[in-house]
Amino acid sequence: MTYCITNGCPNPKNDNAAQFCQSCGSKLWIRDRYRVLGALGRGGFGATFLARDQLLPGCPPCVIKQLRPTTDVPNLLDMARDLFQREAKILGKIGNHPQLPRLLDYFEMDKEFYLVQEYVSGSTLQKEVKRFGPFTEVSVKQFLNEILPVIQYIHSHQIIHRDIKPANLIRREQDQQLVMIDFGAVKDKVNQPTVDPTDQTTLTAYAIGTPGYAPPEQMAMRPVYASDLYAIGVTCIYLLTGVSPKDLPYNAQTGELRWQERVSVSSHFSQVLVKMLDISVHNRYQMAEEIMRDLDIEPHLDSLAQSLSFATAGQATIGQQNTQSAERTSGKTSGRISPSARMAAAIRARKERRVNSGANYKGVERRRNRKHTAQSLKDAYAKGQRDFSDHILTQLDLHKQTFAEARFAKANLREANLTGADLSQTHLGQANLTRASLKNAKLAGAHLVYANLEGADLRGANLNRANLGSAKLDGANLCGADLTGATLSEAQLDTALTNWATIHVNGRRSLL
Structure with a gap:
């Protein structure tokens, strides 16, 4: 089937070999190259189609986004065009990452904008949960291990995604890797900006996001990198419960989700989720690396606890020596070290050993456990x-x-x-x-x-x-x-x- 994308076409379905629409007479192939197979989605500012590139060997599938505003308000048209151009710019900038869709083409034709990108075959996490049920804690941790490096990569390019949610995360059928899609263009609801242009965060000018997944500062048109981390945290809660955030109870005084009533996870992982979901952006994780570091240390908590128990028993570990030396320098002679001080000392000692050995910790662990x-x-x-x-x-x-x-x-x-x-x-x-x-x-x-x-x-x-x-x-x-x-x-x-x-x-x- 060849699909007609002309707005208002009464019968857009045509035969494979058709060059012109049998209903409205419009030319079917876009740019004499892309044959549209069907619609994937529609919004207030445009539509998304599945197509095939007829000029490449094998006619590989691709996704075409068409800017097609349903409004004549000049400001909204300019805003939609700006968002569309921004997505093309972003995909062109970061699309070389294997877990992000590649930008294949971008052009304007008949006063309409078109963006062509790689088609990702697979199922969204939202569909996975609906089909197989909620994830286990182990599976959610694996999800974070897969997606946080992608977030880190995006943020390193000074880009804020602004719409992370299970429906925008696809598990690619080919290799089972997670792929993040939809970088902010062609939204159903986009609010006109009212903030001073000088008070905008990187590559962000409008309040974009899905209610429940977007934190307060983002809906107030002041998103930061930590806003994406909040959305990842809400996604974790959805994966653990299968419940949309809009259906979860919340604290009427603070606005925080009361997810603990629905989730049973380990104490350490619960602390990580609490910090990801803090309503206050200042108390939240600021960078993806911080979450990865906290998740990375979890498998070693038992060994750390053993090290601390040895320290309590009086063994002269490197951490104790550093702490005692610091106390002598500062004039402290209480003799009793608090658990938090011992933990800090142990972590400092581990860091010193890594620095002194000149080896990367993860590399050492990987080699040791091969x-x-x-x-x-x-x-x-x-x-x-x-x-x-x-x-x-x-x-x-x-x-x-x-x-x-x-x-x-x-x-x-x-x-x-x-x-x-x-x-x-x-x-x-x-x-x-x-x-x-x-x-x-x-x-x-x-x-x-x-x-x-x-x-x-x-x-x-x-x-x-x-x-x-x-x-x-x-x-x-x-x-x-x-x-x-x-x-x-x-x-x-x-x-x-x-x-x-x-x-x-x-x-x-x-x-x-």
């Missing part, structure tokens, strides 16, 4: 670690363990025992799983692109919607496996062992 025992891997996952990329996990006994939504990209799992393990939504791209036991394993939605599964035992495994593109399946045993909706070729399947009980991609068993 090789795991079965128990250390289980413990790391239980404490919130999700990225085990490039780790050496050969021959580990991990049967019936849960590693859902973890990342094992390029990990070496050769001959590992994963019988009955829960690996749902797990990233195993390019992982070495040769001769691994995955019998009855849960691999629904798993990403196994370019994984090596030669000789692996996948009998009875649930591979619903798993992506096995270019995976090596030579000699893999898929007898009784469920491949409904999975991505793989017949050529790949021919190299594996199947039987009458194997459920194929179409949801049917073979008739032998």
